[in-house]
Amino acid sequence: MAEIRLAKLAHSYGNGTNALKPLDMTWRDGGTYALLGPSGCGKSTMLNIISGLLKPSEGRVLFDGQDVTDKDTGARNIAQVFQVPVIYRSMTVGENLAFPLVCRRVPTPRIKARVEAIAERLGLSRHLNSRAVALTADQKQLISLGRGLVREDVSAVLLDEPLTVIDPQMKFELRKILKDINREFRLTMVLVTHDQNEALTFADTVVVMNHGEVIQAGTPQELFERPATTHVGTFIGSPAMNFLPAVREGDRVLVPGAGLSRTAPADLPTTDLTLAFRPEHAVAGGPLAGTVTRIWFEGADQVLALSVGDASLRIRAVAGAETVGAIVRFDVPQDCLRLYHQGRLVA
Amino acid sequence: MKTLYLALKYLAIALWSAFVVFPFLWALTTSFKSANGVTGGATWIPWVQYEPSLQGWQSLFGGVGGINVVKPFYNSLVVTLSASVISITLGTLAAYALSRFTFRFLWMRNSDITFFFISQRIMPPIVLAIPFFLMLRSLGLLDSLPGLILVYVALLMPIAVWVMVDFFNGVPRGLDEMAWMDGCNPITTFWRVILPNALPGLVVAGMFCIIFGWNDFFFAFTLTFTETQLLPVAIVSLNSSVTPWWSLSAAALVSIAPLVVLAFVVERFLSKGGLAGAVR
Numbered sequence: 001m002a003e004i005r006l007a008k009l010a011h012s013y014g015n016g017t018n019a020l021k022p023l024d025m026t027w028r029d030g031g032t033y034a035l036l037g038p039s040g041c042g043k044s045t046m047l048n049i050i051s052g053l054l055k056p057s058e059g060r061v062l063f064d065g066q067d068v069t070d071k072d073t074g075a076r077n078i079a080q081v082f083q084v085p086v087i088y089r090s091m092t093v094g095e096n097l098a099f100p101l102v103c104r105r106v107p108t109p110r111i112k113a114r115v116e117a118i119a120e121r122l123g124l125s126r127h128l129n130s131r132a133v134a135l136t137a138d139q140k141q142l143i144s145l146g147r148g149l150v151r152e153d154v155s156a157v158l159l160d161e162p163l164t165v166i167d168p169q170m171k172f173e174l175r176k177i178l179k180d181i182n183r184e185f186r187l188t189m190v191l192v193t194h195d196q197n198e199a200l201t202f203a204d205t206v207v208v209m210n211h212g213e214v215i216q217a218g219t220p221q222e223l224f225e226r227p228a229t230t231h232v233g234t235f236i237g238s239p240a241m242n243f244l245p246a247v248r249e250g251d252r253v254l255v256p257g258a259g260l261s262r263t264a265p266a267d268l269p270t271t272d273l274t275l276a277f278r279p280e281h282a283v284a285g286g287p288l289a290g291t292v293t294r295i296w297f298e299g300a301d302q303v304l305a306l307s308v309g310d311a312s313l314r315i316r317a318v319a320g321a322e323t324v325g326a327i328v329r330f331d332v333p334q335d336c337l338r339l340y341h342q343g344r345l346v347a
Numbered sequence: 348m349k350t351l352y353l354a355l356k357y358l359a360i361a362l363w364s365a366f367v368v369f370p371f372l373w374a375l376t377t378s379f380k381s382a383n384g385v386t387g388g389a390t391w392i393p394w395v396q397y398e399p400s401l402q403g404w405q406s407l408f409g410g411v412g413g414i415n416v417v418k419p420f421y422n423s424l425v426v427t428l429s430a431s432v433i434s435i436t437l438g439t440l441a442a443y444a445l446s447r448f449t450f451r452f453l454w455m456r457n458s459d460i461t462f463f464f465i466s467q468r469i470m471p472p473i474v475l476a477i478p479f480f481l482m483l484r485s486l487g488l489l490d491s492l493p494g495l496i497l498v499y500v501a502l503l504m505p506i507a508v509w510v511m512v513d514f515f516n517g518v519p520r521g522l523d524e525m526a527w528m529d530g531c532n533p534i535t536t537f538w539r540v541i542l543p544n545a546l547p548g549l550v551v552a553g554m555f556c557i558i559f560g561w562n563d564f565f566f567a568f569t570l571t572f573t574e575t576q577l578l579p580v581a582i583v584s585l586n587s588s589v590t591p592w593w594s595l596s597a598a599a600l601v602s603i604a605p606l607v608v609l610a611f612v613v614e615r616f617l618s619k620g621g622l623a624g625a626v627r
Contacts, residue, residue: 014605053527064500073527074527074528074532078528082521084521086524086525088522088525088544089544090546099528103531103535104530
């Protein structure tokens with residue numbers, strides 16, 4: 001278990017494009033982190049740099065203050081679970097779990113005890129003597145995870161989209177196991193995913209990435225309430241945040257024709273402004289009005305698409321009798337209205 | 348409909364089996380015939396259609412006008428197995444390196460180097476006869492088992508490299524990365540993780556090496572005189588002005604016997620699921 005620090009880390013592959021733009025980041029010991037972003041945003045690159053499969057072009061990687069940039073993968077004592085289950089096919093489940101300890105020349109009785117304990121915890125005890133290839137995909141992922149857990153001193157467990165190939169039913173179960181294990185073993189865990197749901201439910205801190213850049217790192221709550229950019233606002237939350245082009249008039253910023261407005265900070269530029277709010281933050285009744293253009297049923301809730309003036313936006317409301325074409329009155333509290341300039345959060 | 352399909356299937360298999368088994372049967376009956384039996388038309392049933400004779404088999408084991416096949420058989424076994432083991436060992440190591448690490452030699456990259464290995468087999472063997480002869484002579488290894496083993500390694504290694512590069516390319520790289528993470532170095536990764544997964548490939552490569560090595564006549568003939576004789580050369584020396592079909596048939600059976608055994612062993616291994624699930 002270790003604190004992981006990335007100092008001025010950057011990476012570019014041979015062709016000159018920056019897979020990872022320079023960044024500084026510290027991941028505390030025992031924390032759960034999620035790297036969230038679309039495919040090709042650099043999250044897997046970052047993971048491979050931490051595990052040592054890739055050498056960064058710039059910057060250092062530190063585990064508990066120790067520079068490990070030049071150490072190879074084995075010496076870093078990292079466990080990684082890949083997207084597609086990787087297991088040693090020539091071995092049984094038990095041999096798979098024992099392998100990292102065998103490689104590290106741990107005495108046999110100790111290995112046996114450790115493997116049995118971890119197999120018990122992961123529910124693999126029954127399968128210890130089965131051939132690992134015979135197991136299902138989610139059990140194979142558990143073996144991958146188990147190979148990390150058998151090492152008591154493992155620095156961190158890196159999860160590279162481990163749930164992608166798992167059945168939806170098992171996904172939920174496996175995610176719960178991961179979370180429980182994090183709590184029990186107090187492991188530093190880093191999950192790479194493009195699924196916001198997975199990221200927000202798993203991690204204490206979510207790191208949103210795009211084009212090789214960290215756009216925002218914060219708690220799920222922070223990402224939801226105060227997205228640093230319009231990109232984060234669109235990426236996180238379902239339905240996405242409402243972004244409405246706005247103009248500055250004196251000391252106020254307003255969306256023309258929609259009636260939405262808030263006070264403008266003193267040094268605010270006059271162009272490229274956007275007002276934004278979460279569909280969840282709209283409250284029923286109030287000075288604003290829009291025509292319902294579409295309704296999505298979501299159980300106790302419904303999402304209404306409204307046209308307000310020239311703008312179209314979505315609000316979440318308690319399921320009711322609204323029909324397409326009806327006029328709906330609503331309001332957005334001032335403290336829920338975010339202001340963006342050139343796509344970045346201003347206030 | 349289903350029975351018809353089944354019947355046709357078995358008919359096809361029966362026809363094919365007859366096609367395959369017939370030459371063996373022919374060789375087997377001929378090996379127990381004398382000159383009269385051979386020229387008396389196609390006959391199959393001993394004692395009824397022809398009088399069986401051990402003449403053919405006797406001439407293989409020091410009989411009159413024959414040879415002794417034991418020494419050449421032993422020589423062939425030693426040369427083929429040694430050369431195959433060396434080729435597979437070196438070839439597998441080379442193939443793993445070519446599959447996993449990046450090499451540059453002048454303008455050549457991995458694929459060029461792999462092709463360089465295979466290109467050794469594209470050349471007609473006759474081109475190599477004189478160079479090999481001169482090389483073995485300067486080493487003092489002409490007409491000796493070590494000399495033949497050396498030459499056969501040169502001939503068999505390309506096959507091993509070729510088969511194994513392809514096989515290692517099919518073993519996912521993620522397995523190597525996982526092994527590094529679990530604390531393996533490149534050598535233990537190869538030995539403990541990749542090689543057990545490549546076992547079917549080893550079997551296939553080994554089979555090819557043994558077949559090619561065992562059957563080679565050309566180099567066994569051109570690089571030896573009288574001391575070191577391999578089985579194919581010994582069999583040819585049986586021939587005389589009157590072709591002794593009976594001894595040649597017996598010799599043919601002796602020379603294919605090890606390959607038949609090999610075929611059964613390999614078939615067992617492959618059908619047991621050795622190949623199944625080896626690669627994702």
